[in-house]
Amino acid sequence: MAQAIPFRQASPLKASCHQCSLSNLCLPLAIEENDLDRLEDIVQQGRIFNRGEHIFDQSTPYRSCFAVKSGSIKTSIITESGEEQVTGFFMPGELVGLDSIGSEHYACTAKALERTSVCEFPIDKLEELTGKLPELQHHMYHLMSQEIQNSHQLAMLLSKNTAEERIAALLLSLSSRFQRRRMSPTNFSLPMARNDIANFLGLAVETVSRVFTRFQNQGIIKARGREVELLDIEGLQMVSREFSRQCNN
Amino acid sequence: MAQAIPFRQASPLKASCHQCSLSNLCLPLAIEENDLDRLEDIVQQGRIFNRGEHIFDQSTPYRSCFAVKSGSIKTSIITESGEEQVTGFFMPGELVGLDSIGSEHYACTAKALERTSVCEFPIDKLEELTGKLPELQHHMYHLMSQEIQNSHQLAMLLSKNTAEERIAALLLSLSSRFQRRRMSPTNFSLPMARNDIANFLGLAVETVSRVFTRFQNQGIIKARGREVELLDIEGLQMVSREFSRQCNN
DNA sequence: CGTCCGATTTGATCCATATCAAGTGTGTAC
DNA sequence: GTACACACTTGATATGGATCAAATCGGACG
Structure with missing residues (x-):
């Protein structure tokens, strides 16, 4: 019985980026209608986290980046001494984990701020797909550079x-x-x-x-x-x- | 006579990433020996800037990212009010302009801190090439995520x-x-x-x-x-x- | 419904660093 | 070589926000 809920979440209901209300914010916005199936093929949809639960942990092997479907997430880095620095807040349609793409391990920890559902993009499949869809690749570059710019803006805010x-x-x-x-x-x-x-x-x-x-x-x-x-x-x-x-x- | 020097710099001497002493730091490090030619085909090598000259300017159309060949560069963002925030220092082998990849315009200004030579990678050709060479694409993701992490570290330094x-x-x-x-x-x-x-x-x-x-x-x-x-x-x-x-x- | 613990607010004091002011290099141009 | 502008250093003072301390709120749980 305790197993029932996660089991239901992992049910074979296929992801439907086609119908997602966030498709104008999330990755689908960069993809032609007829290529959208290929994104749906790789996305793992519907995982739900309660407030305070970790989506992933700093220093664990990097597997996926995540799109927020509902709820919200905070990311933070933690020093050897246990000191925490919050690096961002993420709302529906935003991608979490871009700061670690191409790395071996997660560079930060992501925590649900409330009951939150996410779509998961396994990185190996995502990289493969971006190699085939130039618009998607371009969009990934865009999102990552945006993240750099955001962080620079934050640094500016902090220093001035x-x-x-x-x-x-x-x-x-x-x-x-x-x-x-x-x-x-x-x-x-x-x-x-x-x-x-x-x-x-x-x-x-x-x-x-x-x-x-x-x-x-x-x-x-x-x-x-x-x-x-x-x-x-x-x-x-x-x-x-x-x-x-x-x-x- | 005054024209002679820049003319010589733009001479048809082909870029030779093969022989570059920075090939273990720069983009070539992600590329197989026999694919290196394809990188050489797109790189424009040998532009030289004097101290204080701008490699590119914030808000101008984005064309290329640059690898430092010798010398050093600082990047900074400037607010509407003219306030400056230095966002990074770049040394030989490091890539400048990653914070704008996938954007329409440069998000920052890059300035030579001393006499500096750079290799230029036109973004359209670079994106095309990363679509064909998965290792290069992976490396670009890695470099960009590294840049995000650096910036988060800076934010941490500034705030704590x-x-x-x-x-x-x-x-x-x-x-x-x-x-x-x-x-x-x-x-x-x-x-x-x-x-x-x-x-x-x-x-x-x-x-x-x-x-x-x-x-x-x-x-x-x-x-x-x-x-x-x-x-x-x-x-x-x-x-x-x-x-x-x-x-x- | 009361209890308890963490989150938030409010007040008093202190300190690291900004700011203001002035002086001392240092390199470049004439 | 001299002069000027700019980079750097040093000293005195002011202050925004941290820290310490304590009260209050709010929500989960028995």
């Missing part, structure tokens, strides 16, 4: 911006990502804890908390726990660009 | 480590990269200015300068301008790991 600017930038990033998924850009629930935000942005939890209340007092946002409402997006944009604006004078 | 730790880490990174190129790991000349180091590590120039003198007073390094001698590599490693060690207690 204040706590308020960093948090405003994160809220705006989440907002636009929710919007692209046809969810409200102003009214959403943060998938991650204050702790994760702090770690990701290189701040102390206390600072994150203080900035949230400061934004709230200024009427820019409304926050109760993880529920957030962005009351003044332009105000947020002004905060996140405060640094830039000063330099324009 | 002190000025001393950051600078120790940079010196050690340079040291091991010089060593892989068969140059002295303890006695080298920094290709970049204090300013670039400061910007890269998210510090003020003054702080970088102070840490250098502090290290010198402690007998860990000897520095005169850009000439650096690492007197106590283990000492440096201890400094760069100080943070980790504290957490192990």
Whole structure:
């Protein structure tokens, strides 16, 4: 009986990228309709993880990258000393594990932030397929370079911006990502804890908390726990660009 | 007469990855001896840039990625406000421009830190070739994921480590990269200015300068301008790991 | 429904590093 | 060789956010 659920998940229901609502965000977006079958042939669909469960672990052999189907994931790297650095948050349609493609082992650990389902792309088959479909290969390059750029942006945020600017930038990033998924850009629930935000942005939890209340007092946002409402997006944009604006004078 | 020099550089001397001393670092390392010709067919070799000249500019159409043949390069992103963030330093055998592959435009600007020669790989031809040579494709994925990991490491350094730790880490990174190129790991000349180091590590120039003198007073390094001698590599490693060690207690 | 533990908030204090200010090389161009 | 601009160093002071401490919230579970 305890086995029943995983068994059902692994049932021979074939993946159907054709019908997936995320096909305009995920890998299928780079593939011609009639080549989509070839992607469906290699994808393993439907694995579900509960909050806190690991999708994969740093230093274990690299097998697959994963697309988020529903829910959300955080990735982090952990030093020899056990210190953690959150390197990213991933929402439906986004690919996790690109930082390890072509490596022997996973370079980070991926953890479900809530109940999350993923599609798995075994790397050997994916590399084989990208060799045959130039558009898919191009798209993989694009996704990976995007990941590099994101990380550079993060480095910039960390090295040049204040706590308020960093948090405003994160809220705006989440907002636009929710919007692209046809969810409200102003009214959403943060998938991650204050702790994760702090770690990701290189701040102390206390600072994150203080900035949230400061934004709230200024009427820019409304926050109760993880529920957030962005009351003044332009105000947020002004905060996140405060640094830039000063330099324009 | 003024035209003579660039003309000579563009002469029909064919690229010879076969004989390049960097073939164990650069792209050729992923290619079978008998496929190397195909790489030579697409590479444009021998362009030379003087100190301060741009190899490519952010926001211009993406055409090629570049391998450093000699000299060194820094890449940086520039915000609308003109604020700069140095994103990397590149030494011979390393590939520049991976953060834009698959994009329409360059995501950063690459600048020669000294007189520098590069090999150019036009992206359309490179993508075509990686589609035919699985090992090369795999290597490209590897290089790009490595770049993501580097950037994550940098983010970690920026968000968790002190000025001393950051600078120790940079010196050690340079040291091991010089060593892989068969140059002295303890006695080298920094290709970049204090300013670039400061910007890269998210510090003020003054702080970088102070840490250098502090290290010198402690007998860990000897520095005169850009000439650096690492007197106590283990000492440096201890400094760069100080943070980790504290957490192990 | 109460209990308990982790998540979050709030307050007080401290410190690493930025910033401001000034002086000292250093290399390049005339 | 001299001068100028720029790179680097050094010192004094200011501050944003970390850290320490404690209270409050919230949700899972018996």
